[in-house]
Amino acid sequence: MFAESIISFSQLIGESVIIASVVVFCLRLFLRLACFLASRPWLRYRTFTVRRRRRWGKKTAEDEDDSSPYCAICLQDAAEGEKMRRLTVCSHCFHAECIDPWLEKRSTCPLCRAQIPPLPTGNPLIALIFPPGVIELFTKGTFASDV
Template sequence: MFAESVISFSQLIAKTVIIVSLSIFYLRLFLRLASFLVSRPWRRYRTFTVRRCRRWRKKTSEPYCSICLQDAAEGEKMRRLTACGHCFHAECIDPWLEKRSTCPQCRAQIPPVPPEYPLVALFVPPGVIELFTKEP
C-alpha cells in the first residue's frame, strides 16, 4: 500500500515537472517569436551603402533618388522601402517618413515604426503607454 502511494506520488510529480517545463519552453518560444515579429526594424526599409563592384554582376540601373533627382554616388547611404522597392538617399527620405507613411514615388503604404516596448504593446491597448510616458 505504502509502495503504491509512493509510486503514484512520484508519477504525479514527474507529470507535473514535464508539464511545467513544456509550458515554460513554449512560453519562452512565444515571447521570442512575438518580440521578433513586433520589433523587426527592416519592415519599413533597408539601409545600404552604394558600392561600385561589378565584376561578375549584370549591368543594372544605378540607384536613383527621386526626391533630390540625383544618382547615388559611391559611399552614400540609401534606403530601399520594403513596401515597393524604391530607393532614396537616407537624408532625403527620413524627413519625408517623419511626416508621412507613404512612398513619395508611388504612394504605397509603409508600415509604422515599431513601438519602443514591443512586448508590452502585445498586452496593453494602444494609447495607454503614451498616457503614462507623456511629459507634461
C-alpha cells in the same frame, strides 16, 4: 503502502504538469519569436552605401550603362559613397537625407504608397514575452499615475 503509491502518483502527475507547462511555454515563445522575426516590425528600411562594381579588364558599353539606385524624391541617381535606404516593404531606394524627413511625417512609400510599419517603442524583443496590451498598460502611465 497504498498511501505511498498515491503520494508517488501525485508527485508524478505534478512533475508531468510542470514539465508540460514548461514545454508549452517554450514552444509558445519559440513560435512568437519565429513570427516576430518573420514579420520584422522593427525593420522599416535597410541602409547601404553605394559602391560601383569593378571588373577586371577593359571597360565595355555595359559598364558605362550600369544602373545605379535612383531617388524618386530628389530625382537624381545615387553617386558612389552616398548613403541610401531601401524600404523593406516594397524595395524602393531613396537617399537617406531625402527619405528621413518623409518618414517623419508619413508612414507610406513615396512611390507606391505601401504602408511602412511604425517603429516600436523601446526594445522590440520585449514584445516577444509580453503581449502588446500589457506593454501599453505600463508605458501609457496607467500605473505610474496611481503611485
